[in-house]
Amino acid sequence: MVRLILSLLIAIGPICNAEFVIKAYDDIYKFPIYGINDTLATTSALGNKVTTPANKDECALSPDLVEEIRGYQETVDSIIEYIVNGDYKGRTYNILAELVDTFGPRMTGSGQLEAAIDWMLEKSHEEGLENVHTEDVSVPHWVRNNESAWMVLPRLHKLNMLGLGSSVGTPPEGIRAEVLVVKDFEDLEQNAHLAAGKIVVYNPPWVSYGETVQYRSSGATRAAEVGAVASLIRTVGPFSINSPHTGHQYYGNASAKIPTACITVEDASMMERMQKRGQKIEVLLTMGAMNYPDFISRNSIVEVEGLEWPDETVVVSGHLDSWDVGQGAMDDGGGAMISWNAAVVLHRLSLRPRRTLQAILWTGEEQGLIGGQAYFDKHSSKKEKYQMLMESDIGTFSPLGLAFSGNSEATCIVKEILKLLKSLNTTEVVSPMDGGPDIEVWQRAGVPTASLYNENEKYFWFHHSDGDTMSVEDPDTLDKCLALWTSFAYVAADITHKIPQIQVQQEESRVTTTAP
Amino acid sequence: MVRLILSLLIAIGPICNAEFVIKAYDDIYKFPIYGINDTLATTSALGNKVTTPANKDECALSPDLVEEIRGYQETVDSIIEYIVNGDYKGRTYNILAELVDTFGPRMTGSGQLEAAIDWMLEKSHEEGLENVHTEDVSVPHWVRNNESAWMVLPRLHKLNMLGLGSSVGTPPEGIRAEVLVVKDFEDLEQNAHLAAGKIVVYNPPWVSYGETVQYRSSGATRAAEVGAVASLIRTVGPFSINSPHTGHQYYGNASAKIPTACITVEDASMMERMQKRGQKIEVLLTMGAMNYPDFISRNSIVEVEGLEWPDETVVVSGHLDSWDVGQGAMDDGGGAMISWNAAVVLHRLSLRPRRTLQAILWTGEEQGLIGGQAYFDKHSSKKEKYQMLMESDIGTFSPLGLAFSGNSEATCIVKEILKLLKSLNTTEVVSPMDGGPDIEVWQRAGVPTASLYNENEKYFWFHHSDGDTMSVEDPDTLDKCLALWTSFAYVAADITHKIPQIQVQQEESRVTTTAP
Numbered sequence A, B: 001m002v003r004l005i006l007s008l009l010i011a012i013g014p015i016c017n018a019e020f021v022i023k024a025y026d027d028i029y030k031f032p033i034y035g036i037n038d039t040l041a042t043t044s045a046l047g048n049k050v051t052t053p054a055n056k057d058e059c060a061l062s063p064d065l066v067e068e069i070r071g072y073q074e075t076v077d078s079i080i081e082y083i084v085n086g087d088y089k090g091r092t093y094n095i096l097a098e099l100v101d102t103f104g105p106r107m108t109g110s111g112q113l114e115a116a117i118d119w120m121l122e123k124s125h126e127e128g129l130e131n132v133h134t135e136d137v138s139v140p141h142w143v144r145n146n147e148s149a150w151m152v153l154p155r156l157h158k159l160n161m162l163g164l165g166s167s168v169g170t171p172p173e174g175i176r177a178e179v180l181v182v183k184d185f186e187d188l189e190q191n192a193h194l195a196a197g198k199i200v201v202y203n204p205p206w207v208s209y210g211e212t213v214q215y216r217s218s219g220a221t222r223a224a225e226v227g228a229v230a231s232l233i234r235t236v237g238p239f240s241i242n243s244p245h246t247g248h249q250y251y252g253n254a255s256a257k258i259p260t261a262c263i264t265v266e267d268a269s270m271m272e273r274m275q276k277r278g279q280k281i282e283v284l285l286t287m288g289a290m291n292y293p294d295f296i297s298r299n300s301i302v303e304v305e306g307l308e309w310p311d312e313t314v315v316v317s318g319h320l321d322s323w324d325v326g327q328g329a330m331d332d333g334g335g336a337m338i339s340w341n342a343a344v345v346l347h348r349l350s351l352r353p354r355r356t357l358q359a360i361l362w363t364g365e366e367q368g369l370i371g372g373q374a375y376f377d378k379h380s381s382k383k384e385k386y387q388m389l390m391e392s393d394i395g396t397f398s399p400l401g402l403a404f405s406g407n408s409e410a411t412c413i414v415k416e417i418l419k420l421l422k423s424l425n426t427t428e429v430v431s432p433m434d435g436g437p438d439i440e441v442w443q444r445a446g447v448p449t450a451s452l453y454n455e456n457e458k459y460f461w462f463h464h465s466d467g468d469t470m471s472v473e474d475p476d477t478l479d480k481c482l483a484l485w486t487s488f489a490y491v492a493a494d495i496t497h498k499i500p501q502i503q504v505q506q507e508e509s510r511v512t513t514t515a516p
């Protein structure tokens, strides 16, 4: 899953132009990054405006640093060769497949996730990785249990559905009520007088994840405010084969907590047509969902210890937990595995960088970025020791480069390092970082952060659905992602130059409005 | 659904070149159609080689006929205008949506199908269509009932599945057995000694519908021959979001009838990986499927009676029945509705052609082309009276023209008529007809037949699955399809020239190997 700076970037998403985004972004850091004239704005899979910052010409890195970075070409080439054509070829796919096939989905709070963590630790020991350890994290424990939804009027029709994470259940006999279909929150406000006692069905058109996910995040709370007894959202995604997509929702300080689930684009649209025809629609919603007391899960951490400055760190990461549907191969098995395998590759090639490379497999991401926050809370007092944090959680499709957040000099360093990846055609840098939910809190603290920039246009076709399986992943593509990820992390961890951080005026240690 | 001349075209599909196909095709009719040098071969969504026959220069229609056809430009423009911009704009989508939303899937043997037939007849009377009537057809009556499949080893995992049409059920407690995964029939033969008592899982790669559907059609029979107790096929389709696709299967003269169902691409591939790892896989398959005695359903026929030669006919058609999953909006609600609406448009515009236009809504197509065969059996003695038969059953996506079967002269006439559709950009003619399952028996009898040639690359993403809903259809695109369909049918029914038929040496009145 993915986390967004909703309050800053996303809330203004569809109405703003690139200049506004960049200004807003600069405002976070009180630091001018790039003028609009130097940037090429595009929209990411998350719906964020991402821009290609700073032409080469504008970078004024010291010749010494440029020369030092260029000196890594041979090492980087050997890493790429080992992964893409050598002994490591295909391993990432195979390990990911073994993880996914063996444990299936890895829901936070489940035995499968904890077993998968143990398995990764065991594999880490087998590989001889260093400082293999876990850090306890207290995580929410939501269980779906049995659930179903039937349209009972105007005709009997089973709705493909998935309850939303943290939703309360219904009484055992379910909730049967008339349906009110609305397009969006404005439509709900205008028809608020019709909502009491109804099941509100949200049928907003897909705009982007950042824009459309608000109906999943707060649809139940908004519907409860106008007296609804349950709410159903249409899948947050651009494409469907009658596929529901689950995800987290937030009651906030809602006085009434009503059950909420996702239904498909197809069924939500059908009910909207029926309502337009004046037909009475009734749905019977039955959800056995339960919120249990918090559970102790674990972030898993392995290292290749630094040769010169072991207390300085480059982090590569992905989250090991997933939703309880599909198998979490894409979200975020792929990201977790390229991170873990980056450590394995450096170890196998005896490439020990000056700084420590830490590979982290987060827990509890889907339940609200819990693992990432816990790590930040524990380690952020030493934030100056972090050279960079990287997370891949927005797909491991064909890699293009990195999405990066940092100041001009840091961006120039990232661009210079990525030039070493020319043979993979993965030299692009866009800003800001986009799709690194567990490390976004570091980004907001001014620490350089990067995520995998990849051809992920179809990410939300599969996201949080039964379609998130190995069929989305490709062995050769995973190898290329790993080669980029490993090479970049190695150089970033080894260069003598400290990548500058941004002095944040008002540091926020927790982003309050997030969508995993 | 779609029917194929498997024995002639499809069986040689992937190995043959265009020249071979065309020769094979000519062989059917003992009639040279086109030399390979004049053709541009492409592969249709069905996996058939279709070719663009005969350059304009090679057509030698009489100048009188060409002039007569060109004389229809104004009429055709008025039909297009009425449908695409005029009062009829959007009606086809709305009627299709009302049909689909109101009755849902229309499985042969179900009350929904018969109710949908009655509704169409009522609407036909309301519109003042002529000779509104039905012809009884005895159809198979298969009911899915409850069904499920669980992988119980190496871990518990629910398999998304759909039983295949005509399959027998399992005992109430289900069949639990070890799994043997095979790639194809050759693989099955090589591992025949391992199959006894097992559930055979076919995991063939998608090649094309024509090529890959054989595992659905005869997978159970082949598995039973080597002692399997059940068989599961991977979805016949190029893309999946863990979506199973049902369809008909044939036991033929099998001595043992074993239960058979479809599972997803994702799950079949996972089981193949598990088998390669040496893991023992067990599945529990439970199917309540029942084959009941034949049922009397109906082909529905409406007409715009001919002004001069009312006993001569142009047929436009689609099948009203569907599978019992999804809603049959694409397969074949769209085709049925452009055919029925073609009659309505001509009636509303008071365009009565010289010959009778007959719009037919077939029944029982998905159960083995039953309605189409019954109509042929009843009317083929007057085959000389049929000017042309048309069916749209391979999508109503953006129209390109027609896929046509007939001799050179007939093809030239079709091309000349389609020139009138230049403003819609739907002037292409490809051969042979591709995707007109219910009228293919007429094609084999030498009567000119046409189907809608359209941009249907994604047809098999949705086919026979829960994804076959109104979300696949688009109002403007349906209008264009209808404009083409109506204009062409009108001109074909009105021109003074009789479109030539092909003299068939050995007429076959029934194609034995078909895949709806």
Ligand SMILES: [Zn+2]
Pocket (backbone or CB within 6 Å): A001, A002, A319, A331, A332, A365, A393
């Ligand atoms: Zn994720």
Ligand SMILES: [Zn+2]
Pocket (backbone or CB within 6 Å): B001, B002, B319, B331, B332, B365, B393
């Ligand atoms: Zn069909």
